[in-house]
Amino acid sequence: MGDQGKIQTVVWGTGNMGRAAIRAIDANPALTLSAVIVANPDKVGKDAGELAGVDRTLGVTATADVDAVLATRPGAIAYTASGDIRPDDAVADVCRALRAGAVVVTPAIYPLYDPTNAPAEIIDPVTAAAKEGGGSLFVSGVDPGWGNDILPILISGVAGAIDQVRCQEIFDYSTYDQPDSVRYLVGMGQPMDYEPMMVAPTVPTMVWGGQVRLIARALGVELDEIRETLERRPLEATVENVMGTFEAGTQGGLRFEVQGIVDDRPVIVLEHITRIHPSVAPDWPSPADGGAGAHTVIIEGSPRISLSLEAEEEGGNRAAGGNATAAGRLVNAIPWLRAAGPGIYDALDVPLTPATGKLRSSGRNPS
Structure with a gap:
């Protein structure tokens, strides 16, 4: 039409x-x-x-x-x-x-x-x-929002007993050509005593706490509190990417969690694992396929369920895919x-809708 x-x-x-x-x-x-x-x-x-x-x-x-x-x-x-x-x-x-x-x-x-x-x-x-x-x-x-709200909620629908719901964004920032955000908001390439705005105390809860509470509401869980954890790693060697030079000894990796706590135990966790180069923090989780980014949902319980989703756009870029x-x-x-x-x-109100009329393979659009 x-x-x-x-x-x-x-x-x-x-x-x-x-x-x-x-x-x-x-x-x-x-x-x-x-x-x-x-x-x-x-x-x-x-x-x-x-x-x-x-x-x-x-x-x-x-x-x-x-x-x-x-x-x-x-x-x-x-x-x-x-x-x-x-x-x-x-x-x-x-x-x-x-x-x-x-x-x-x-x-x-x-x-x-x-x-x-x-x-x-x-x-x-x-x-x-x-x-x-x-x-x-x-x-x-x-x-993205669906990875921290509707996706874990949907997956919970096929779970049995649940001990913890964990959502991970694992991302290599070297593919993300946004130097101001990467250098100053996230702190990549800054001295290790620099405090990135994104992980300043209370900021992660301000940004991601709503998603923790949304999942809790969907699961009928009453949280006692929300906590934050933070770990940072330096670059061991200088690296170059589309945003310029990132010197050895500056921040090369950032890992933090926003945790919904019940009985002193994290039951709903949003975790971010970000690097400026794949060599940083090899002991931290990486995308299952070795790519530059993934969104993972892990439900610890019976059964244990793990789902990793990778999206690519603009020539295979996973930042653009997200x-x-x-x-x-x-x-x-x-x-x-x-x-x-x-x-x-909110995400509990708005359903996912099928991609009606978007299939390109036939060259015909039913609309």
């Missing part, structure tokens, strides 16, 4: 997640890309296909005029601008989109991964904006959210 009847969908932000969101919208027969919002003046006027790295033009040029886009009352907005170092701005942007009546999907507001436990200073204005405009919101996506699956989870939820009506939703 043509664009008639499709949900007019905007992508706001064209970084790693935004590029993937554009591709996911283009592939979804229920959606049509209606606008792309950018902050970088150099991107204004460029075709969305060029920004997303697809091999054709999409007929939508990027704009920095947020008001003009929102005035069109789009059906949905994929808000993929970063919220890491601008959380207040991200909340304000999402509220603007909700007041415009849009379905909003985003990975940017970490406390809303579990809106039932979100602080009032965040959930209250978001709820008010959704009520005022009739919009709806679904927040998921970091590391972004693509996170964007796919959000974008593909838009039709369900549109039908569900106004409100604030």
Whole structure:
């Protein structure tokens, strides 16, 4: 079918997640890309296909005029601008989109991964904006969201007795061309006495605690507390990658856990194992296939269940693959959210939907 009847969908932000969101919208027969919002003046006027790295033009040029886009009352907005170092701005942007009546999907507001436990200073204005405009919101996506919420919950459905649920992101950052985030947020290449923002005390719980609580809620578990652990390793030799030089003796590896505790025992664990080179910390877990990244769910119990998932995009890049699956989870939820009506939703509310109409092998699209 043509664009008639499709949900007019905007992508706001064209970084790693935004590029993937554009591709996911283009592939979804229920959606049509209606606008792309950018902050970088150099991107204004460029075709969305060029920004997303697809091999054709999409007929939508990027704009920095947020008001003009929102005035069109789009059906949905994929808000993929970063919220890491601008959380207040991200909340304000999402509220603007909700007041415009849009379905909003985003990975940017970490406390809303579990809106039932979100602080009032965040959930209250978001709820008010959704009520005022009739919009709806679904927040998921970091590391990616489905790997830390819906995937372990789904797998728990085939388990017997469960002792612990562990979600791991294992990642080689040498493939992730984001030098500011890698060097300063994560701390790779910094002196060992440098405190990376991502693992400063309480920050991991702020970012990933909502997902721990979401899993606990799904499993009917009441947590006593959430704890954090941290281990760092230096580079033994200088390495080079697309982001430049990382000197020997600087941070080369980072491993931390966010643990949901019951009776002084970690029962739900989100673990991150990140390196700037495969040689760092060989005793730490690595992807089962030896690749640059994987997302693993391990359920300790009877039976013991372990599942490792690897995704690749943009020429086999696993960082891009993780972004693509996170964007796919959000974008593909838009039709369900549109039908569900106004409100604030989480991963326990929003079902996974089949990839109807996306099979490319026959060259025919049933839509």
